[in-house]
Amino acid sequence: MINRKAVRMSPDEKVFQFLDALLPDAESMRFVESRSPCVADADIGMPSLRVLKAPVDGNLAYLTIKAASPLVTMVDPALLRILYRSLRDDALASDPDALNDLGWLWINGRRVPFDSVLARRLFKLAYVLGSGEAAFNLGEQAWYGRGMCVNQDLAASYYEQAYERGVTCAAQALGRLHEKGMDGQAPDFAKATHWYRLAAGAAFASGEKCYGF
Template sequence: MSPDEKVFKFLDALLPSAECVRFVERRLPCVVDIDIGMPSLRVPRLRVDGLLPSMIGIVVNPLATLNDPSLLSCLYKHLRDDALASDPDAINDLGWLWINGSRLSFDNVLARRLLRLAYVLGSGEAAFNLGEQAWHGRGMAVNHDLAACYYEHAYERGISCAGRALGRLYETRAKGHAPDFEQAAYWYRQAAESALFEG
């Protein structure tokens, strides 16, 4: 059995089946417990006819908005199947669900494992989510140096909002570190330029 096969066999044992997973009622995040990171699935994978491409982007993420347990179970099953087929986006989305606890109960250890696997498989969103986990200390000690490293990797992988996160990080810095306004300005400019090219 190859190392890759072992990883996904372990992942199969680690991820509960759709029949066994329990969804929690959508909670409204409080200021201290706000949802962090970003899922890869930004629009439903549905055929959209007759819409302009710019209109497709305004469809709200189903991971954050679905309330029907049967639809959530169906979506989870598809994500799990795709994750076991080594899809980094699906692995990231499962990690995102567990790190926020908005649809599944919090499990920061499982979330970190999933996000790290998605990151190794090349997911820019997973790099951003790992940065968010380090920045907010979700399931780990706050580590701004680690957050900066992951945010930079996310930015290099095309996640422009990681530039804003880096600007925020350098502007506010942790206790004991002076703000670096030059680096903050640099990253805010990078994020703004990336946004112009995306729009």
């Protein structure tokens, strides 16, 4: 007799079993030559932050950079499949960076067919696992209404959480929201200035480029 208690899955295991069924396997994955025609020209959102070791004066230092998945520029189908398999495996192992990067590819129709529903699910999983970039991307999806109704309040909430998680570009997005006025409200130039100053200060300090603009 089967011990049902012993084989019962945790909620997390169920989520990732569901994700395993949602994500196409590498062998059946269909890659596209360029952007999906149903997506606007401009990318939205941002890929995950990458932390690399680099030699500085003979010592190793950590550098944080924003780097898109190689799936964006790779053209060899065999290499694309290998790279996708690696990202998929990492995503199923609860890696928030891999989950976010796969979502970023699908929300922009980059090398994969556009799928806003799957992208949102991936972003939400990465967000729950602590990804600041995923919070930013959920804000972008709500702001641009890509695959959903535009929701500026929701966008602002996600952008604020992204900023709290270290994604300084979210400050620029919040400045834009308050400058234009949220959901029919009058512009709030004081709040816009506050967020723009935070964005400018962070960009000056790090020399980073903001994504999504």
